[in-house]
């Protein structure tokens with residue numbers, strides 16, 4: 518009879534290492550708020566938001582401008598998270614593609630007074646109406 522029990526501790530150790538979450542925000546410098554805003558800028562571009570809402574949320578053919586949303590009192594953080602998670606009439610829901618942390622970062626970005634620019638990327642730039 519071959520006993521395989523000796524292999525289990527190795528597998529268990531591997532699982533622990535693999536499942537350890539890498540803190541994404543550790544990649545960014547600055548204050549916690551600034552870090553969240555920067556992470557949000559990156560997500561805004563990489564999750565496809567910019568595809569509809571334009572680069573930096575200036576607005577595009579498929580989505581409205583989001584640059585002044587921070588001044589709109591009807592757009593509370595919970596209203597924003599509802600919009601992002603559940604989508605809207607023409608906006609798809611993102612509940613399956615953003616984590617709680619990412620959601621908070623996106624909202625921090627949308628509410629930022631001075632929206633940080635994400636580092637240059639390979640995403641195609643949408644030709645949105647420039648301010």
Ligand code: HEC
Nearest residue numbers: 564565566569579580581597600604605606607608611623
């Ligand atoms: C397929 C295009 C599309 C994508 C992708 C998209 N949106 Fe939208 N978004 C819209 C449209 C269209 C609206 C207008 C309301 C509606 O139809 O849902 C909207 C509305 C919003 C609003 C409310 C603003 C307002 O005045 O109505 C917020 C906030 C928002 N989007 C954030 C995001 C974020 C953050 C992402 C990425 C995670 C994203 N959107 C991705 C199309 C899109």
